[in-house]
Amino acid sequence: MQTIRYGGDYNPEQWPEEIWREDVRLMREAGVNLVSLGVFNWGIIEPAPGEYDWSGLDEIVELLHGNGIGVNLGTPTSSPPAWLRQAHPEIRLVDAEGRTLAGGSRHGVCPSHPAYRDACASIVEQLAQRYGKHPAVELWHVHNEYGWANVECYCEASTAAFQGWLAEKYGDVDRLNDAWGTAFWGLVYRSFDQIEAPAVAPPGVNPALQLDWKRFSNDEHIANYRLQREVIARHSPAPATTNFMIPNCEGMDYWRWAGTVDVVSNNHYLIAEREDHQIELSMSADLTRAVAGGPWMIMEHSTSAVNWQPRNIAKTPGELRRNSLAHVARGADGLMFFQWRASRAGAEKFHSAMVPHGGTDTGVWRDVAALGNDLKQLSSVVGSEVAADVAVLWDWESWWALELEWRPSADLKYRERVEAYYAALWRQHVTVDFAHPEADLSGYRLVVAPSSYVLTDAASKNLRGYVENGGHLVVSYFSGIVDEHDTVHPGAHPGALRETLGLWIEEFHPLHENETLELDSGAAGRIWSEHVRLDGAEAVARFAAGPDQGRPALTRHDLGRGTAWYAATALDESSGLNELLATAMDTAGVERPQGIPENVEVVRRGAHRFLINHTGQDVQVPGSGVNALDGTAYDGRVPVPAGEVVVLADA
Numbered sequence: 001m002q003t004i005r006y007g008g009d010y011n012p013e014q015w016p017e018e019i020w021r022e023d024v025r026l027m028r029e030a031g032v033n034l035v036s037l038g039v040f041n042w043g044i045i046e047p048a049p050g051e052y053d054w055s056g057l058d059e060i061v062e063l064l065h066g067n068g069i070g071v072n073l074g075t076p077t078s079s080p081p082a083w084l085r086q087a088h089p090e091i092r093l094v095d096a097e098g099r100t101l102a103g104g105s106r107h108g109v110c111p112s113h114p115a116y117r118d119a120c121a122s123i124v125e126q127l128a129q130r131y132g133k134h135p136a137v138e139l140w141h142v143h144n145e146y147g148w149a150n151v152e153c154y155c156e157a158s159t160a161a162f163q164g165w166l167a168e169k170y171g172d173v174d175r176l177n178d179a180w181g182t183a184f185w186g187l188v189y190r191s192f193d194q195i196e197a198p199a200v201a202p203p204g205v206n207p208a209l210q211l212d213w214k215r216f217s218n219d220e221h222i223a224n225y226r227l228q229r230e231v232i233a234r235h236s237p238a239p240a241t242t243n244f245m246i247p248n249c250e251g252m253d254y255w256r257w258a259g260t261v262d263v264v265s266n267n268h269y270l271i272a273e274r275e276d277h278q279i280e281l282s283m284s285a286d287l288t289r290a291v292a293g294g295p296w297m298i299m300e301h302s303t304s305a306v307n308w309q310p311r312n313i314a315k316t317p318g319e320l321r322r323n324s325l326a327h328v329a330r331g332a333d334g335l336m337f338f339q340w341r342a343s344r345a346g347a348e349k350f351h352s353a354m355v356p357h358g359g360t361d362t363g364v365w366r367d368v369a370a371l372g373n374d375l376k377q378l379s380s381v382v383g384s385e386v387a388a389d390v391a392v393l394w395d396w397e398s399w400w401a402l403e404l405e406w407r408p409s410a411d412l413k414y415r416e417r418v419e420a421y422y423a424a425l426w427r428q429h430v431t432v433d434f435a436h437p438e439a440d441l442s443g444y445r446l447v448v449a450p451s452s453y454v455l456t457d458a459a460s461k462n463l464r465g466y467v468e469n470g471g472h473l474v475v476s477y478f479s480g481i482v483d484e485h486d487t488v489h490p491g492a493h494p495g496a497l498r499e500t501l502g503l504w505i506e507e508f509h510p511l512h513e514n515e516t517l518e519l520d521s522g523a524a525g526r527i528w529s530e531h532v533r534l535d536g537a538e539a540v541a542r543f544a545a546g547p548d549q550g551r552p553a554l555t556r557h558d559l560g561r562g563t564a565w566y567a568a569t570a571l572d573e574s575s576g577l578n579e580l581l582a583t584a585m586d587t588a589g590v591e592r593p594q595g596i597p598e599n600v601e602v603v604r605r606g607a608h609r610f611l612i613n614h615t616g617q618d619v620q621v622p623g624s625g626v627n628a629l630d631g632t633a634y635d636g637r638v639p640v641p642a643g644e645v646v647v648l649a650d651a
């Protein structure tokens with residue numbers, strides 16, 4: 001049986017050699033079994049073009065290996081050396097305003113530039129040749145956070161690559177004109193080389209152009225990953241990953257990345273100032289599991305505060321453990337931190353670490369060591385699946401498209417609705433999966449579509465078939481409006497969902513900022529109102545005020561063997577959202593755990609139940625089983641002390 005992988009980014013090049021031995025001793029003490037090495041060391045291992053210095057890396061790999069610690073070997077391509085920028089100034093990143101970005105940091109290069117790609121292939125070739133078959137190398141950590149600061153580059157090389165990408169996609173420029181609707185404003189192209197990257201331009205840039213630009217930019221990073229992966233595969237049997245940033249990197253469409261990596265890994269940092277930050281963590285973990293299609297690993301999270309938020313709030317006692325085990329509960333088989341030892345110099349010296357500046361007589365270190373040792377006892381969790389009856393639709397393309405210019409309201413925000421629905425389900429202790437709108441949904445009793453602005457014809461058919469075959473669907477306003485080119489589906493809104501929902505919309509009536517409208521059910525809506533015309537559906541609640549007073553606000557449509565619900569306004573948990581979800585879940589037969597106190601997270605993974613108490617009070621949770629860490633058996637009620645986590649194995 002495999003163990004949970006535990007460790008962090010290890011940057012020994014920042015420390016004198018005496019510290020390395022101490023590091024390895026402490027790693028063993030804390031149960032560390034994997035470290036990410038060499039993620040940013042290009043300038044050190046290749047001090048000048050074609051000159052290599054392996055002395056430090058050779059020694060540290062042997063030291064780790066000799067101590068039974070595996071290596072997740074980084075390819076250092078996210079931090080190109082100064083000599084490369086000097087030799088090839090043309091690889092420097094150009095932003096949307098046409099500014100060429102200076103060096104002195106990481107990432108500032110064009111992902112498409114052939115000179116940068118060649119340099120990547122060459123350093124990876126050297127690394128893979130040298131370490132590819134070393135028994136310490138368990139995993140390859142390709143690049144670091146593709147798209148972190150250079151999602152898009154607007155240099156000439158990028159524009160040329162974009163034109164090539166479009167030619168490949170559309171074949172003929174008239175097909176592109178058709179797909180992009182360029183007859184509007186006469187923005188017709190006669191050849192692919194007339195197309196410009198959508199840098200800063202007068203307002204109203206063709207949205208279809210902008211969407212393809214985002215797809216292209218994402219694919220350029222995938223292409224860089226593939227290039228490196230192919231080089232590695234020639235020399236090394238070890239699997240490879242790259243660290244995703246789900247869901248906080250809008251620019252990467254991780255559905256497109258899903259099949260490319262051998263192991264899905266994710267970096268997640270709490271948005272610490274948000275009161276509900278543990279819910280955002282759960283959402284990140286559930287979405288990462290969906291992208292992975294099974295178990296995955298956390299490549300980076302923090303032991304306490306980060307250093308790049310406006311106010312870097314330290315974790316509260318027990319939070320490191322709650323965060324870590326929440327990831328495991330939701331499918332993580334590896335827990336890695338950024339970083340092992342706090343840096344003295346450079347930009348991240350105020351970032352927490354496994355070994356803080358204060359050393360081992362600190363709460364953080366004690367928590368790190370305790371967690372590592374507990375994880376050894378949770379090996380039986382590895383590989384097990386999280387099962388959910390409810391899916392929430394997620395699509396980066398809807399996120400991109402919904403937030404382009406000139407929408408009916410500035411308050412239409414992709415994550416606003418997804419997070420509202422997700423949080424309401426989380427607080428009702430319902431574990432959800434995320435799914436792409438074209439995915440097979442037949443395994444779910446309930447599917448929620450909070451922000452599905454873009455739906456392709458295939459997705460539209462998929463959702464209709466899902467309902468007809470007995471599924472239950474909840475849709476929020478401004479969904480199913482356009483296709484993948486941001487072109488309105490023919491006829492009245494919502495073209496992709498009219499038949500499924502049994503209604504059509506005569507006119508949108510966005511609300512004023514902070515305006516709320518009463519519904520006749522006692523609920524209230526924000527952001528949105530619209531003139532819904534029923535065509536098969538029935539009204540469950542009506543607007544009691546505003547431009548659509550007396551008209552349907554919540555509807556239900558029984559179709560085939562299933563039901564489709566629609567909310568024509570923004571409901572919140574305290575104002576009708578919980579009731580809508582409860583009714584839909586009751587109709588769909590979704591079972592919810594009973595008797596769980598508020599803010600206690602309960603997640604089943606395989607033969608284990610994770611009980612995470614986010615409150616300051618000791619609580620009792622109904623259930624039976626054996627505490628996986630201390631062997632205590634419970635029959636009926638399980639005590640979970642304030643701020644603690646209990647992992648319960650089925651008896």
Ligand code: GAL
Pocket residue numbers: 144145148267269300306307338348351
């Ligand atoms: C990540 C990055 C790490 C480190 C960390 C700090 O975005 O991959 O190298 O900078 O943030 O939170």
